[in-house]
Amino acid sequence: MKFDTVIIGGGLAGLTCGIKLAESGQKCAIVSSGQSALHFFSGSFDLLSYDRKGAEVAYPLEEINNLSDHHPYRRIGVNRIKELLSQVAPLLENAGLHFQGDADMNHYVINPMGKLKPTWLTIDDFSIFDPMIGIPWTKIALLNISGFLDFHTRFVASGLASSGITVQVKYFAMDSFEKIRHNPSEMRSTNIAKIFDQETVIDEFIQRVNELSEGFESVLLPAVFGLFNSTVVGKIKRGVNKPICLVPVIPPSVPGIRSQITLFKRFQALGGKYFLGDSVESGTFQEDKLLAVNTVNQGDISLVADSFVMATGGFSSLGLVASPEKIYDPVFDLDVISHDKRVDWVDKNIFNKQPFMYYGVKTDAAFHAIKAGRAIKNLYVVGSILSGANSLKEGSGAGISLLSALHVSDCIMKADSKE
Ligand SMILES: Cc1cc2nc3c(=O)[nH]c(=O)nc-3n(C[C@H](O)[C@H](O)[C@H](O)COP(=O)(O)OP(=O)(O)OC[C@H]3O[C@@H](n4cnc5c(N)ncnc54)[C@H](O)[C@@H]3O)c2cc1C
Secondary structure, three states: OEEEEEEEOOOHHHHHHHHHHHHOOOOEEEEEOOOOHHHHOOOEEOOOOEOOOOOEOOOHHHHHHHOOOOOHHHHHOHHHHHHHHHHHHHHHHHHOOOEEOEOOEOEEEEOOOOOEEEEOEEEOOOOOEOOOOOOOOOEEEEEEEOOOOOOOHHHHHHHHHOOOOEEEEEEEOOHHHHHHHOOOOOOOHHHHHHHHHOOOOHHHHHHHHHHHOOOOOEEEEEOOOOOOOOOHHHHHHHHOOOOEEEEOOOOOOHHHHHHHHHHHHHHHHOOOEEEEOOOEEEEEEEOOEEEEEEEOOOOOOOEEEEEEEEOOOOHHHOOOEEOOOOEEOOOOOOOEEOOOOHHHOOOOOOOOOOHHHHOEEOEOOOOEEEEOOEEEEEEEEOHHHEOOOOHHHHOOHHHHHHHHHHHHHHHHHHHHHHO
16 A cells, blocks of 8 residues: 555644645555543643743743753744644644634643643633633532542642632432443443433533532533534533533543544545554665555555654553663664663652653654664654653643644655655
C-alpha cells in the first residue's frame, strides 16, 4: 500500500498531523495501536501552565524563551509558534470541536481537587474563569449521582472551601442509573454518558438538578455527558436555571473520548486511512531514508510512503519503553535521550521533577528522527515522544503535540512541493 505520508500513532499529535496533511490534499494513513492520552483528557489543552520554578504562568508566549534550549517549543521557535497557533482553532473547529481561550493569556479551570489551574484551551463543556476574578460564586451545590465513585466530591468541596466558597455536597439517585449501579465496575463515566446520550433521562435529570440546587448560585456536576451525542451538555445547560460547571472525573474521560472520535472522523472524512488497533512493528531503512513500515495486522503487506511521522506517545502509550538496562523506542530503536544509569532515571522524592519525564526520541533541528547517530530525512517525530519537556510539571502536553504536529506537517508539505 502506497501513501504520501504514514503516521505511526493516532493520539492528538498523530491525528493533528494527519488532518493537516489530508486537508492539504495528501494521501495519508494513520496506524494506531490503542487508547491515547485523550482518554485521560482533563478537558483543557495546556500550552504552558507553570514556569521552571513551578509558579503559575499567566502569559505562556512570554515564558517560552525561559524554557531550556532542548525544549520542543524552543526548537520550534517562539515566532514560528505564534504563526502555528493561528492554525489550531480552525483545525479543531472544522473537525467539530469547540474550545474557549487563547494563547496570549491563560485562563483558569477547576481541577478534580477543586483548585483553580491555569490553562490554554478548554472544551466548551467546561466553565472557564478570568484569572483576575477567579470563581465568581460564593455558594455552590455540588451534585453527584449516587453510586458514582469516580467523582471525588470531598476533594472538590474541600479545595473550593479553601478558597472561601461554601459548598454543599448532595447525592441523588434516578431509576435510569439503577441497572448499572448494581455493579460498581459498570458505574463508570462512559456508561453513565451512554444513558444520557439516549436523551430520555435529560428532562428528569434537569428537574432534579433544579430542585437540589434551589438557593445556590451555581451547580457543579461530574463531566459525564456527551460521549457520542455532543448536544447533551447544551441541553442540560439550557434546562438548568443557574450556571453549571462540569468538573473532570477519574478516567475514562468522556469529553476526551468524544474529542478523539471527532478528530478521527474528520481525518476519515478527508479521505485518510486509519488502521485502528494495529501496531507498526518494524521499518525498512535504506541509508538515511525509511522506505516502508510493517504492521502486526497487515503482515507481509508493507505500508510504503514518501514521509513518515512518529507520534507514538510517551511511556504510557508505549512510545517509550524502560527495560532494566535502557530506555528505548520499541518500533525502530531510534536514538533516545536519557541518562545511561538506571539510578539516574528517577528522583526518590516523587514530588520533584522526575528525570525520566524529559526523555524522548532524539531529533535534529528539523524534527527528523536520529537513528544510530544519523538523521533519517523522511522520518519526523511529533508529540509526547519528543525529548526535552516535562509536560506534567509544566502543563505543556497538548501544546507540544498540536504545535509540533502542525510544524512538521508544514515541513512535509514544503519538502513535497520541492520534489
Ligand atoms: C494520563 C495523561 C493525561 C493527560 N492529560 C492531559 C490534559 O488533560 N491536557 C493536556 O494538555 N495534556 C495532557 N496530557 C499530556 C499528553 O501527553 C498530551 O496532551 C497529548 O495528548 C499526547 O498526545 P500524543 O499524540 O503525543 O501521544 P498519545 O496520546 O500517547 O498517543 C500515542 C498513540 O500512539 C499509539 N502507538 C504507540 N505505539 C504504537 C505503534 N507501535 N504502532 C501504532 N500505534 C502506536 C498509542 O496506542 C497511542 O494511541 C496527558 C498525558 C497523560 C499521560
